[in-house]
Amino acid sequence: MAAVQYEQATRLYPGTPTPAVNELDLTIDDGELLVLVGPSGSGKSTALRMLAGLEPLDEGRILIGGKDVSSVRPRDRDIAMVFQNYALYPNLDVAANMGFALKQQGVPKHERLERVRETAKLLDLEPYLDRKPRNLSGGQRQRVAMGRAIVRHPQVYLMDEPLSNLDAKLRVQTRTELVELQQRLAVTTVYVTHDQVEAMTMGDRVAVLRDGLLQQCDSPAKLYHEPANLFVAGFIGSPAMNMLPVPSTGPLEVGGTEIGVSDDLGGERATIGFRPEAVIIGDGPTPARIRIVEDLGSELFVHLLIDHDGEERRIVAKVDAPFVGSSGDNVRISLHGTLHLFDAAEVRRQSVEL
Amino acid sequence: MIRRARRGSRLGVGESRAAIIALGIAAWVVGMLWIFPVGWTLLTSFKTEQDASAQTLHNGLTFGRYSDVSHSTTGTLSLSAAFTNSLVVVVVSTVIVMLLALPAAYALAIRPVPKWRDVLFFFISLKFLPIVASIFPIYVYAQKWNLIGTRTILIVLYIAINLPLAIWMLRSFFIEVPRELIEAAEIDGTSLFNQLRSVILPIAAPGIAATALLCVIFAWNEYFYAIQLNFAGASTMPQWVIGNVSTRGNFLAKLSAASIIACLPVVLAGWAAQKRMIRGLSMGAIK
Amino acid sequence: MNVAADATLRPTAKGQVGDPFSSPWRRRLPLLPALLFAILVTQLPFLVSIYYSLTDLKDKTQSLIPEPTKFVGIDNYKAIFSDPFFRQAMWTSVQMTVFAVVLSLLFGTLFAILLDRHFFGQGLIRTLLITPFLLMPVVAALIWKQQMFSSLFGILDKVLNFLGFSSVAFISDHPLASIVTVLVWQWTPFMMLIMLAGLQSQPSDILEAAGVDGATPFGIFRQLTLPHLRRYLELGALLGSIYIVQAFDAIDVMTGGGPGSTNVPYFVYQESIGGGFRYGSASAYAIVVVIFSIIIATLALRLLSGLLKDEERA
Numbered sequence: 012m013a014a015v016q017y018e019q020a021t022r023l024y025p026g027t028p029t030p031a032v033n034e035l036d037l038t039i040d041d042g043e044l045l046v047l048v049g050p051s052g053s054g055k056s057t058a059l060r061m062l063a064g065l066e067p068l069d070e071g072r073i074l075i076g077g078k079d080v081s082s083v084r085p086r087d088r089d090i091a092m093v094f095q096n097y098a099l100y101p102n103l104d105v106a107a108n109m110g111f112a113l114k115q116q117g118v119p120k121h122e123r124l125e126r127v128r129e130t131a132k133l134l135d136l137e138p139y140l141d142r143k144p145r146n147l148s149g150g151q152r153q154r155v156a157m158g159r160a161i162v163r164h165p166q167v168y169l170m171d172e173p174l175s176n177l178d179a180k181l182r183v184q185t186r187t188e189l190v191e192l193q194q195r196l197a198v199t200t201v202y203v204t205h206d207q208v209e210a211m212t213m214g215d216r217v218a219v220l221r222d223g224l225l226q227q228c229d230s231p232a233k234l235y236h237e238p239a240n241l242f243v244a245g246f247i248g249s250p251a252m253n254m255l256p257v258p259s260t261g262p263l264e265v266g267g268t269e270i271g272v273s274d275d276l277g278g279e280r281a282t283i284g285f286r287p288e289a290v291i292i293g294d295g296p297t298p299a300r301i302r303i304v305e306d307l308g309s310e311l312f313v314h315l316l317i318d319h320d321g322e323e324r325r326i327v328a329k330v331d332a333p334f335v336g337s338s339g340d341n342v343r344i345s346l347h348g349t350l351h352l353f354d355a356a357e358v359r360r361q362s363v364e365l
Numbered sequence: 366m367i368r369r370a371r372r373g374s375r376l377g378v379g380e381s382r383a384a385i386i387a388l389g390i391a392a393w394v395v396g397m398l399w400i401f402p403v404g405w406t407l408l409t410s411f412k413t414e415q416d417a418s419a420q421t422l423h424n425g426l427t428f429g430r431y432s433d434v435s436h437s438t439t440g441t442l443s444l445s446a447a448f449t450n451s452l453v454v455v456v457v458s459t460v461i462v463m464l465l466a467l468p469a470a471y472a473l474a475i476r477p478v479p480k481w482r483d484v485l486f487f488f489i490s491l492k493f494l495p496i497v498a499s500i501f502p503i504y505v506y507a508q509k510w511n512l513i514g515t516r517t518i519l520i521v522l523y524i525a526i527n528l529p530l531a532i533w534m535l536r537s538f539f540i541e542v543p544r545e546l547i548e549a550a551e552i553d554g555t556s557l558f559n560q561l562r563s564v565i566l567p568i569a570a571p572g573i574a575a576t577a578l579l580c581v582i583f584a585w586n587e588y589f590y591a592i593q594l595n596f597a598g599a600s601t602m603p604q605w606v607i608g609n610v611s612t613r614g615n616f617l618a619k620l621s622a623a624s625i626i627a628c629l630p631v632v633l634a635g636w637a638a639q640k641r642m643i644r645g646l647s648m649g650a651i652k
Numbered sequence: 653m654n655v656a657a658d659a660t661l662r663p664t665a666k667g668q669v670g671d672p673f674s675s676p677w678r679r680r681l682p683l684l685p686a687l688l689f690a691i692l693v694t695q696l697p698f699l700v701s702i703y704y705s706l707t708d709l710k711d712k713t714q715s716l717i718p719e720p721t722k723f724v725g726i727d728n729y730k731a732i733f734s735d736p737f738f739r740q741a742m743w744t745s746v747q748m749t750v751f752a753v754v755l756s757l758l759f760g761t762l763f764a765i766l767l768d769r770h771f772f773g774q775g776l777i778r779t780l781l782i783t784p785f786l787l788m789p790v791v792a793a794l795i796w797k798q799q800m801f802s803s804l805f806g807i808l809d810k811v812l813n814f815l816g817f818s819s820v821a822f823i824s825d826h827p828l829a830s831i832v833t834v835l836v837w838q839w840t841p842f843m844m845l846i847m848l849a850g851l852q853s854q855p856s857d858i859l860e861a862a863g864v865d866g867a868t869p870f871g872i873f874r875q876l877t878l879p880h881l882r883r884y885l886e887l888g889a890l891l892g893s894i895y896i897v898q899a900f901d902a903i904d905v906m907t908g909g910g911p912g913s914t915n916v917p918y919f920v921y922q923e924s925i926g927g928g929f930r931y932g933s934a935s936a937y938a939i940v941v942v943i944f945s946i947i948i949a950t951l952a953l954r955l956l957s958g959l960l961k962d963e964e965r966a
Contacts, residue, residue: 065548086554098545102567111563112553159549389771395763396777402795402837403783405807409799465689468682478679484687486953491694492894493945495917498938501924501931502700525693528686557682586788588901593925603790607905610794617798624791635786636779646849 013076046214091160241357266317290328295345410621430622447605458523470535538572575645705935728936741919760843785841789901827913850884
């Protein structure tokens with residue numbers, strides 16, 4: 012168990028113009044589950060691999076438990092990693108797979124067996140100990156991959172999109188099991204995913220990356236309610252935040268209706284954003300037309316068209332069931348909730364309550 | 366009609382039964398024609414010399430020529446001597462080739478050395494020098510070191526002949542091993558040797574078998590060095606076969622029998638391993 | 653243990669692992685035994701050959717004990733360019749190699765197509781078709797020389813006569829064709845195996861999609877299968893050429909040299925221990941051949957669709 016620190020960590024692939032990971036500063040507390048999230052190419056996997064020692068650092072350093080491991084080999088960093096495709100040794104059975112690292116470290120056989128059995132029990136893998144990976148289902152393989160990491164009692168767990176290859180239902184189920192497991196084991200965990208829902212539900216804190224740069228690292232709640240910039244605001248939350256361009260001065264209008272709030276951005280205003288739950292369909296002042304209604308049972312997402320600043324814009328409203336309305340209907344909407352204001356540099360400058 | 370059916374299924378949708386049967390018959394015809402020379406030789410080997418010369422079958426089939434050819438006469442290379450020589454030379458050289466090529470392929474595929482492309486090209490370029498060109502320097506030195514007529518010189522040369530091919534093929538099989546597996550082994554603290562043994566070899570096994578088989582084929586069938594570097598009485602199977610080419614009379618049946626015997630081990634090995642060969646080749650020799 | 657990381661590594665290539673902490677020398681270590689062996693056993697004779705090529709080393713007494721030598725500089729090389737027999741041998745080599753490689757690729761592909769589908773006795777036919785490749789080249793040459801081509805005992809002549817044609821003295825009248833026949837007969841199975849691997853590695857869903865899109869079987873073959881097979885054809889051509897260009901056994905057995913069938917290796921052999929015993933000039937010929945081959949191979953490898961390229965896949 013140890014804290015992890017990235018200090019100005021940079022990785023620039025030879026021959027590419029921009030770094031894959033750009034001066035990353037990140038501190039992960041002991042026992043924390045931190046999620047690295049971002050679209051593909053954001054550098055999240057690279058950052059994880061740098062922590063693993065599978066990628067070198069061009070600049071900066073990485074510390075585990077206060078020790079600089081920037082030039083230490085992967086095997087000496089006391090870490091364990093779960094790969095996206097599990098990377099199970101195909102010719103070894105489950106028990107041998109889990110015990111492999113211990114064997115390489117020279118752990119005596121009886122202790123090895125004991126630890127393997129203990130971990131197998133934790134993950135409900137006991138009936139499968141003598142099966143080869145090809146005879147396991149995807150979910151079972153995933154658990155073996157986890158078991159292989161857990162059995163080593165490392166200082167840090169690294170997970171590279173471990174749930175991506177599971178089907179949707181299994182993914183949701185395994186997600187919660189994983190979080191419970193991590194809390195129980197209380198080992199520092201760095202978790203990479205491209206799925207923001209996974210990030211939000213699992214992480215103690217979430218670090219959002221884009222093009223190699225850290226956008227924001229905060230608790231899920233803070234990310235949701237206080238996004239640092241346009242990118243985070245649009246990336247976190249599903250459906251995405253509604254965003255509309257606004258003139259830099261003058262009264263704030265949405266869909267032709269004045270909002271009636273003033274901002275103190277001194278003319279640097281560029282975009283406003285509001286979440287779907289802030290859109291109320293009823294007798295509001297702004298006219299809108301329904302494009303499509305997505306009915307999820309307990310709630311509905313209504314996709315609307317409004318006339319904003321002379322152009323037709325799409326926004327989404329989140330409505331509780333029941334809702335009556337279908338494509339083509341004309342409705343009236345109002346805004347009630349948090350409105351975020353962003354400047355031309357895409358930074359969030361102010362949020363007001365409506 | 367060249368339309369592919371799914372593996373194992375007999376009839377794709379829309380395929381005519383007639384076309385399938387026609388293709389099957391075509392395959393049989395082609396196969397029979399192609400193997401005809403071998404089949405004919407096999408038949409000849411069981412004939413008497415009379416029948417062989419005249420292409421008749423008046424005297425029936427006999428094992429006589431096989432026993433003729435197996436008996437040794439003083440001064441000529443005996444079957445048992447030639448066979449033993451060949452066996453030793455082929456096995457030893459192939460084993461050593463694999464021992465040299467496996468780590469080399471690792472150094473070109475899994476943890477590549479800088480400039481691995483140049484190294485690979487260097488190994489391939491070794492096959493550009495016609496072996497007939499280097500025979501004289503080799504002969505001179507072999508004579509100096511008393512290696513003429515020994516198995517050692519052949520072993521050394523066969524290793525040199527097969528090493529480029531082995532490295533090339535093994536490398537292309539190794540790059541098929543999923544990178545994550547190697548990384549996981551890295552993190553688990555596996556040494557190079559253990560990585561080879563526990564992770565890479567099991568996955569690349571068919572490819573390794575295919576490579577070894579090719580080395581065996583080329584070594585067993587090698588003729589030039591065997592002839593040039595050995596006295597008539599101390600050589601390998603190819604020389605033994607040639608020894609049965611008689612200038613005096615026509616001993617076609619005897620020669621046929623000798624040919625069959627000489628080729629049989631490798632042919633049987635090739636038959637047994639053909640599925641593995643194809644699987645190995647399709648796995649990754651082509652990259 | 654602090655080891656300097658190698659930041660120049662790009663582990664995104666398939667099969668290659670970062671491990672940036674292994675120094676280049678550590679990575680070279682597994683390569684050394686093979687490299688050392690290859691250099692010792694092949695480069696030393698090569699260097700010695702270069703030395704001989706600059707002398708007039710020969711052995712008039714045919715006792716395999718060469719006479720004392722005299723350094724002649726590049727005289728041997730000059731002689732090469734005015735040697736019509738060498739040019740003839742080069743031309744024969746080119747013809748032999750091109751015909752043998754192209755024909756065996758052609759037949760190999762056809763056979764692979766035939767064998768790619770399931771039919772009764774598929775395994776047996778494939779086994780039979782592979783066999784010629786497994787035979788000793790000298791045996792293959794003997795079989796064709798005596799059992800097929802020979803005018804006395806050969807079966808082909810009997811068949812021709814039976815069909816009403818006059819006899820053909822295959823080997824004496826058509827030496828090059830005879831040798832090419834044997835080479836093609838032996839190497840077609842090898843090409844067939846490679847092409848089979850190629851056909852079987854085609855993902856079937858692409859073919860199915862094409863079928864659904866309305867493509868005819870020939871259309872699918874021409875536009876999807878052939879491009880996919882291209883790198884297999886290239887590999888077959890490369891490997892086949894490397895071996896076929898050195899063809900020796902068949903020539904020695906069937907024609908013993910002679911104007912129509914002497915390729916470069918056989919020519920060099922005849923210059924040196926095959927009768928000429930002019931080791932100096934033979935070495936010069938050999939060196940010229942090597943330089944030639946390296947040039948051709950470098951060009952060919954540049955052109956070929958990245959046989960040595962790493963597979964870029966993150």
